[in-house]
Amino acid sequence: MKIAVLSGKGGTGKTIVSASLSAVNQKSQYVDCNVEEPGGYVFLKPDLRHSVPVHVAVPDIDEEICSGCGDCAGACRFHALTGADKQIRLSPEICRHCGACYMVCKPGALTVSERTVGVIETNDDRTFVQGRLNIGEFSAEPVIKKIREYIREDVASILDCSPGMSAGVIQSLRGCDYCLLVTEPTPFALHDLKIAVSVVKRLGIRFGIVINKAYADYSPVRDFCENEGIEILLEIPFSEDIAAGYADGILPVANNPEQTECYINLYRNIRERAGK
C-alpha cells in the first residue's frame, strides 16, 4: 500500500504526520520525496548506510561528426540545445532527457553522457528512503522517479511529498493508493488545500484530510470539507508540547501515548479506505 502525504501549503505538518505514521507501524517504509528539502531524517534519525547517485542522460556532441545543421536544437523544446553560427551548445541543467535530439541527428553526432543530479540514501532494510536533489538542478522528477525503485511491495510505504503542486509532487502521487492531505486552519492553507484537492481528484486517488495545529476557531477549512464531502480523518489540536518537541526533532509519538493512539487509528482508517 502506498500512502502519499501532501498539503499544498508548506509547514502544515506533512513530515511530522508521515514520520509519525511510519513510527507507529513497524511494517512500514518512510519515503522522503521532498528532494529539494528532505526533513524526515531529523525525526526518524536513520542509519543511512547506502547512497546511490541519480544519473540522467544528456547528449554529448562529437564535434568532429557534428555538421552544425542545428536539427537537434530545433527539436529541443526546452532550449537546452541551442545553435548559432553552426556551433551547437548544450546547457545540461535544463536538459529534460527526452531523447528528441538523438532521434533527429542524421550524422549521429550525439552520444549519451551521464550527469549526476542527486542521490538516494537508505538504511539497511530500506525502511527509510530519502532522495536529495543537487542544489540548482531544474527538475526533481528524475530523483523522484529513482526513489520509486526503492519502494517496497511487502510493507506500507508512506511518501512524504514536497510542498506545492509541482511536477515533482505529481510524480510522487503516481500509483498511490491513498492521499492524506495535511492542512491547518488558516486562509493560506485553505487556499492551497483547494489546489491540492483538485489535483488529487484529477488523478482519481482516494483521499482524506488531517487538520493539524487546530488552534484557531477558523471554520472555513471544516466548512470546505463538509461542503465537498471530504472526510476529515484526524484533527490534531495545537499543542505547545508537540511544537516544542518538533523544534528539537522529536515526534509526538515518541513521548505522548494519546498521540500514538491517534496515529495507530489513523493508519487503520487509511487502510480501510484504501481497501488494503
Place this chain on the structure above:
Amino acid sequence: MLYKSLQEHKGASRKVKRIVFISGKGGTGKTTLVASLSRIVSSKILADCDTGTPNLHILAGGQVIEERESGETNQAVIDRGKYLSCGLCRRICRFGAVSENYEVDLLYCAGCGACTVMCPAGAVCLEKTKTGMTYIPDTDKGLFSHAISGSGGDVAGKPVTGAGEKTGSRIGGEEWLLIDGPSGTGHSVIASVNGADAVVAVTEPTKSALCALERVLAAANRFHVPGYVCINKYDLNPGITAEIEDFCRQTGITVIGKIPFDLEIVSALCAYKTPFETGLLNITSEIEGIWERLSYRLSEAGR
C-alpha cells in the same frame, strides 16, 4: 487614481531595488512578513513568485486590473483517427504520459515532442497550452503582481522571471520591489534570486528549518547577492535561535531581525490581517526595525 499598466510604462530612470524573500522550509512566515512590510513600505511594488501555491494576494487583496496568460508549453495530442497502436510513443515517452489507450495525460506530458518525431503514422502533434496566469491587482498598499501555474505544470522559471521582470521597471516612482519567493531550494528559487539586490531568508527555531536554511542560502549564494536572515517565532526555542545566530556569524550573514511568536498573529491571519495590524508593540516595532535596517543597508550599498 490613474496609473499605467506594467507593460505601458516606459523610460524608467532608475532601477527599482529588488528584495527577494525565501525560506527553504515552508511555514516559517515568509509570506506573512512580506505582507507586513507591505503595510509600512510606502514606495513599493509586490510580486508573488511562489507560483504553484501563491498566498500573498490573500492578504494583499485589491482588485485585479490586469490579467494575462503567462508561460506557455507544448503538450502532445494523439489523432484518434490516425494512430496505429504500435506502442512506439509509449516506449519513447520518458515521462510516462501515454496511457495504454493511447491517451496523453496532460499532467505528465512535458511537451518534449519526442513522440512526434518517431510516430510512423504522423498521428502525434504538439499543441501550445498556457501554463498559468499572471494577475495584477491594484491594492490600497501598492501595485502587486502574482502568478499561478497550472497544477503539475513545470513552470519553474517562467512565471518567476516573468512576474519579476514585469515589475522590474520603476513604475510611478516606486523605489522597492518586494518579492515573495518560491519555497524549496530548486531552480525556481535560484531564478527568483537572480538579479536581486538582497535576499532575506525567513526561518524559525526548529532543527528542520535550520537544515533548510543552510541549503537555501547555498542555493541563493550562487549570484553573490547580499543575504540576510530573519528569525521568526524566535522565542519558541532560544537554544535553536542561538544555533541559527551562530551559523549566521560563521557564514558572515547578518541577522536582520527576530520576530516573537504570538497566537494573536494567527488570529489576525485568519481575519485576513497581517501581524503588523495586531497593534502588538513587540511585533510592530520589530517589523519596523527590520525594514529600517534593511532599507538603510541597501540604500548605503547603492551609493
